[in-house]
Amino acid sequence: MARTGKCLCGAVRFSARETGGFGVCHCSQCQRWAGSALFGVTVPEASLRIEGEENVGTFRSSEWASRSFCTTCGSALWYRYDKGRDGVGDYEIPVGLFDDGNGFELKREIFADLKPDSWSLEGEHDRLTEAQTRALYG
Numbered sequence: 001m002a003r004t005g006k007c008l009c010g011a012v013r014f015s016a017r018e019t020g021g022f023g024v025c026h027c028s029q030c031q032r033w034a035g036s037a038l039f040g041v042t043v044p045e046a047s048l049r050i051e052g053e054e055n056v057g058t059f060r061s062s063e064w065a066s067r068s069f070c071t072t073c074g075s076a077l078w079y080r081y082d083k084g085r086d087g088v089g090d091y092e093i094p095v096g097l098f099d100d101g102n103g104f105e106l107k108r109e110i111f112a113d114l115k116p117d118s119w120s121l122e123g124e125h126d127r128l129t130e131a132q133t134r135a136l137y138g
Helices: 028-034 130-137
Strands: 003-006 013-016 022-025 038-043 048-051 056-060 065-070 076-081 091-094 106-110
Parallel strands (some): 022 106
Antiparallel strands (some): 003 013, 038 091, 076 091
């Protein structure tokens, strides 16, 4: 069964035939972009169908990734680890954009040592430091 979702205003809608892991990124860019941390669900590139693509703006936030947003309401739509190639790579979609955000299991936190000390996530899952994250993803 496909999972569906949309931005705040509904100008951008999506359907994901499959989803992968659910993780949290605490890097400084995600903190600024998402307003805290990116609680992202991986959606394979071939699995995502997008409606309203004319309302999607994209910003290259680093030499290895881009971030997209709704040009109508400003909602953060997805992060793509594209390794510097525009328009490619799996999507990391904020869990709050899904019509039903239930059933995702938190697998890992990355850049965990950059998380503000004012809150924490419970449960058993991987917590990778900045050094560990950079070693894993380059």
